[in-house]
Amino acid sequence: MKELYLTDCYVKEFDATVESVKDDKFIVLDNTAFYPNSGGQPHDTGMLVKEDGTEFPVNYVAKFGDNISHEITTPGLKAGDKVKGIIDWNRRYLFMKYHTACHILSAIIHNETGAKISGNQLGEDKTRVDFNLEDFDREQIKSYEGKVNEIIDRKIPVSIDIMPREEAFKIPSVVKLKDAFPPEIEDIRVISIPDVDTQACGGTHIANTGDIPHIEIIKIENKGKNNRRVYFKFVEN
Template sequence: MTEALYLNDSYMRSFDAVVTNVDDTGVYLDRTAFYPRSGGQPSDLGVLIRGDQVFRVEGVEPSEHGICHRAHGLSPGDKVKGEIDWERRYRIMRSHTACHVLSAVIFRETGALITGNQIDTDRSRVDFSLESFDRSMIETYVRMANDLIKEGHPVRVRLMTRDEAMEIPDLVRLAKNVPERESVRVIEIEGVDLQACGGTHVRNTSEIGEIRLVKAENKGKSNRRVYFELVR
C-alpha cells in the first residue's frame, strides 16, 4: 500500500518515490504527497518526473491496491520525483479549513449536522440538516465564521484511538462513518472545532483570508445547501 505523506504534512510540495505497479488506470508509488479524491475534497494535480521526462498527473484516486495516479508512460521500479500543483492545493487547503470553521459555527448555533460537501479552489459548498431556511441567518453565520478566521486559531492534526474518538459527542457524528481502524485522524482548530477528517488543511485560520456567501438554497426536506468562496 502507498504511504500517504499528506496525512502528516499538508505543506509537502515535492517528494521522491519509486513506482511499485502500473496498470490501465495509472501509476502506483511506494509513497506520495498527492491527495486522492475523497471526502468531498478533489484530488491533487501535478507531475511525476523521471530524469528529464515529465509525466502529467491528471487525477489521483484511492483503490484497493493503494493510491492510483492517473499518469502513463512509467514502469515498475522507476525512481520519480513528484511535484504537486501547489497553488491549486493551497487554495483547496484554505477552502477546506474554512468549511470546518463555517460548519462549526452552524453546528454550535443550530445543532445542524453536515449532510454533504464539495470543496474546490473557487466555490465550495456544504449541506446542512437545517429545518428552516433563513438567508439572513446564514449570512450571520458566515460573518461569525469570518470573525473566527481573523482571530488566527492554530490548526493541528491529532491521532486518536477509535475508542477515544467515539467518546467525544460532537466528533461521533463524523467519526461513526470512519472505516474500522485502530486510529482516527482528527483536525483540531483550537477553541473552534474538532472533526474526524482525512483532508489537507492550513496551519492557522488566518491563512484562509475571508470567505463570502455566494448563495444558499433548499435541497429537499431539512437540507440546506450553502455555497461560499474565498475572497482572494
C-alpha cells in the same frame, strides 16, 4: 503505501519508487503526497519526474482499496522507476484553505442551529456546504459569514492528530461519526481548531486560520425538506 499528506499537508515534493503500472497510465507508488479525490475534496494534480528529467503530468488521483492510483497523460513509466513527485501547489493550497474554512462554517452552523452537516464539495471558485435544517432563514444564514471571518482573523493554530480509536471517540464531535469507522480502523485522524471545531477528517488543511482569506456567502438554496445548501467564496481581506 504511505500517504504523506496525512501527517504533513505542506509536502510539495517527494521521492518515490513506482510499484506498479496499469495500462501505461495508472501509477501506484510506494509513497505519495498526492491527495486522491475523496470526502468532497478534489484530487491533486502535478507531475512525476524520472531521474533523467522526463516529465509525466498527473491529471487525476483516486484511491482504490489500500492503493492510490496516479493517472498520467504520457506513457513510459515502469515498475521500479525512481521518480520525484511534484504537487501543483497553488491548487492544493487553495483546497487546503477552502477545506479549513468549510470546517469553520460547518461548526458555526451546527452550534447555532443544531443542524447536522450532510455533505460538502470544495471547488476552485466556490465551495458548498449541505446541512439538514427545518427552519430556512436566509438572513440568519448570511450572518454566519461574519462569524467565520472573525475566527479567521483570530489566527488560531490548526492541529492534526492521529489518535487511537478509543481516545478519539471520547471527543463528542467525533463520537457522532462513530458508525462511519469500521472496527478494523484502529487510528483516527482528527483536525482541531481550538474553541471552534474538532472532527475526524482525512483531508488537507492549513496550519492557521489566519492563512484563510475572508469568505462571502454568495448563494443559499432550499434543496427540499430539511435540506439546505450554502455556497461561499473567498474575497480579498
